[in-house]
Amino acid sequence: MKTSRFLTLVVSLAILAAPGRALLKVVASTSDLAEFARAVGGDRVTVDYIVRGDQNPHLVEVKPSYMMKLKAADLFLEIGMQLEIWAPQIIDGSRNARLQVIDCSRDIHKMEVPTAKVDASQGDVHPFGNPHYWLDPENVRVILDEIADSFGERDPADAAYFRANADRYWTSLARSIANWRQLMAPYRGRKLVTYHSSFSYFAHRFGLEVAGYVEPKPGIAPTPSHVVALEQQMRQDRIGVVGVEQYYEESTPNAIADAVGARVIRLCTSVGGREGLETYTDMMDANVRALAGAFAAQQ
Numbered sequence: 001m002k003t004s005r006f007l008t009l010v011v012s013l014a015i016l017a018a019p020g021r022a023l024l025k026v027v028a029s030t031s032d033l034a035e036f037a038r039a040v041g042g043d044r045v046t047v048d049y050i051v052r053g054d055q056n057p058h059l060v061e062v063k064p065s066y067m068m069k070l071k072a073a074d075l076f077l078e079i080g081m082q083l084e085i086w087a088p089q090i091i092d093g094s095r096n097a098r099l100q101v102i103d104c105s106r107d108i109h110k111m112e113v114p115t116a117k118v119d120a121s122q123g124d125v126h127p128f129g130n131p132h133y134w135l136d137p138e139n140v141r142v143i144l145d146e147i148a149d150s151f152g153e154r155d156p157a158d159a160a161y162f163r164a165n166a167d168r169y170w171t172s173l174a175r176s177i178a179n180w181r182q183l184m185a186p187y188r189g190r191k192l193v194t195y196h197s198s199f200s201y202f203a204h205r206f207g208l209e210v211a212g213y214v215e216p217k218p219g220i221a222p223t224p225s226h227v228v229a230l231e232q233q234m235r236q237d238r239i240g241v242v243g244v245e246q247y248y249e250e251s252t253p254n255a256i257a258d259a260v261g262a263r264v265i266r267l268c269t270s271v272g273g274r275e276g277l278e279t280y281t282d283m284m285d286a287n288v289r290a291l292a293g294a295f296a297a298q299q
């Protein structure tokens, strides 16, 4: 009895909060897109997501629970460029004919787009270019616009509200970006190595150069011959920093760093990827500070 009265109360309150209008049900592929969707949607949307911040978004094992999430959704937000190579399977499995898929990469200026056809059988997970564009904080403006537009199309009565929320989030992020630019400014032109090519857009924004990768190709595990060549290059170019994304093993990067006298730092690519990094700003701030600290120690 008590439970049913409580539920009645909750339902009545929900109706009062949004009279006559159902909340837009949004599922995002990643925790980062979920944060942006929550910021834009405010109290007019519900937001869920698929990939946890500590998971490699390229390698997601499809589960029935993901299909259930999409079954009830109006919109599915994805990074696109085939980051979510697993998405078609859960979209089909959801059997939700009214689900609308929003590709947030549509207006992104894309990097590392192959000029020749990539043979996917080689295991390359970036066949349409580098999909890690959300790690350039300036690209968040483009993503927020895409989200505000798509929410506004589904719910025109709230279009101005979504637009205002996107602007407010951006204003706050822009202040952080100015701060990050200042912190990174002394290290323009510095080189580093990362495990996977996750930081191309980030490096481009802050004037760094990712000169090599622990992986021989995106999505391919390191081989002994590749490691030897990478160590040679690091010695030659005096590269002293190896950045390792949260979901990769540390033993290969540690061995490389030991061999060439470099330093390994942990980088984070998604909200919630490490404890304490619960927002996009937290995560970017941690990356900027880890890199600035490592470059400063090299001098």
Ligand SMILES: [Zn+2]
Residues within 6 Å of the ligand: 058, 125, 126, 131, 132, 196, 197, 198, 218
């Ligand atoms: Zn990738």
